[in-house]
Amino acid sequence: MHGSQPCDVEFWFEFGSNYSYLSAMRIEDAAQQLAVRVVWKPFLLGPILRALGMQTSPFVLQKEKGAYVWRDMERQCRKYRLRWQRPSTFPRVSVLPLRVALIGAGEPWIGAFCRRVMELNFVLDQDINQADRLASILTELGLAASNILTEAQAEPAKQQLRQQTEEARSRGIFGAPTFFVGTEMFWGNDRLDDALRFASQRA
Amino acid sequence: MHGSQPCDVEFWFEFGSNYSYLSAMRIEDAAQQLAVRVVWKPFLLGPILRALGMQTSPFVLQKEKGAYVWRDMERQCRKYRLRWQRPSTFPRVSVLPLRVALIGAGEPWIGAFCRRVMELNFVLDQDINQADRLASILTELGLAASNILTEAQAEPAKQQLRQQTEEARSRGIFGAPTFFVGTEMFWGNDRLDDALRFASQRA
Numbered sequence: 188m189h190g191s192q193p194c195d196v197e198f199w200f201e202f203g204s205n206y207s208y209l210s211a212m213r214i215e216d217a218a219q220q221l222a223v224r225v226v227w228k229p230f231l232l233g234p235i236l237r238a239l240g241m242q243t244s245p246f247v248l249q250k251e252k253g254a255y256v257w258r259d260m261e262r263q264c265r266k267y268r269l270r271w272q273r274p275s276t277f278p279r280v281s282v283l284p285l286r287v288a289l290i291g292a293g294e295p296w297i298g299a300f301c302r303r304v305m306e307l308n309f310v311l312d313q314d315i316n317q318a319d320r321l322a323s324i325l326t327e328l329g330l331a332a333s334n335i336l337t338e339a340q341a342e343p344a345k346q347q348l349r350q351q352t353e354e355a356r357s358r359g360i361f362g363a364p365t366f367f368v369g370t371e372m373f374w375g376n377d378r379l380d381d382a383l384r385f386a387s388q389r390a
Numbered sequence: 391m392h393g394s395q396p397c398d399v400e401f402w403f404e405f406g407s408n409y410s411y412l413s414a415m416r417i418e419d420a421a422q423q424l425a426v427r428v429v430w431k432p433f434l435l436g437p438i439l440r441a442l443g444m445q446t447s448p449f450v451l452q453k454e455k456g457a458y459v460w461r462d463m464e465r466q467c468r469k470y471r472l473r474w475q476r477p478s479t480f481p482r483v484s485v486l487p488l489r490v491a492l493i494g495a496g497e498p499w500i501g502a503f504c505r506r507v508m509e510l511n512f513v514l515d516q517d518i519n520q521a522d523r524l525a526s527i528l529t530e531l532g533l534a535a536s537n538i539l540t541e542a543q544a545e546p547a548k549q550q551l552r553q554q555t556e557e558a559r560s561r562g563i564f565g566a567p568t569f570f571v572g573t574e575m576f577w578g579n580d581r582l583d584d585a586l587r588f589a590s591q592r593a
Contacts, residue, residue, distance in 0.1 A: 371461075
């Protein structure tokens, strides 16, 4: 990892997180330009926030910050040329797509799958925790949807997501998206480019 | 304001706020390059945070976020080529320098004064609420330090800072720095460049 190859960047994300949407849509292209490899790290943000004393997103708990965030998202999406529709339900339950993402984390389809789920939430304003919608996405990607969804709904996948979330907490993650390059942590979509540059300079 | 001249950017800041430090050091040069005028808006962050249910900075209340923020500041200061020393007291009481800044807000010395106070806090790790230290700064800037400090310690200046803080709250400000271009709000040093670009495009 510290040899002649660029470092990996770990991308810790949540399908319910709007700022994770911005990063999920951009990270593969941006990383490729710097020859950095992306390691996809889906986790559950809810238990992390609850451990910090928050029962839901700070964008719901703090009305002033919440009001600001939706305006900020409009501007950010325009800046990055991403489509955007404010979700009518926020934050959306994301357990099932996160388990699918864990199964696909090392597969070539992970990026495309995550972008489709993010668009379901933040462009099409649809529930993302429905097996049939995820099956459509997986099928469109040429994958064996029913096998993957059966695996995602079995106990080992549930346990794996709990473990990954516990790892997030133990590494000091307090929000999403978060990036790690080795032990160096970067928080928020606003640090994506810094994290990638840091990874590429360690090459 | 909406005519042939570029729009102003209002810079709402606090001397105790580390992310305000990053913006205070950069804003005049960055604004000048885009022919945008900076309107300095000092305010007290403490009462705003208390109104949101926080007794002190979230970087103190949330240990994980706090640990991250100091590392982030090191990296950000390196990126912007700013000096940095983590303050041994955080957040520092800033009432007196904020009152001086209110007096100087329309004066040509406001930028230089604010940068000196910020450096006292975030580079020299010194108390910033001391009249003698502020007097030194004002004298070095060629100003009548004792007149300004007498004015800053009188009742109208105290009242003015309370009013400005109330205006911050009523406009939906929940953190510092915050930028306004007309009614368009931008939160955080990470949005300084977006705010300036927005102002210059409205010219």
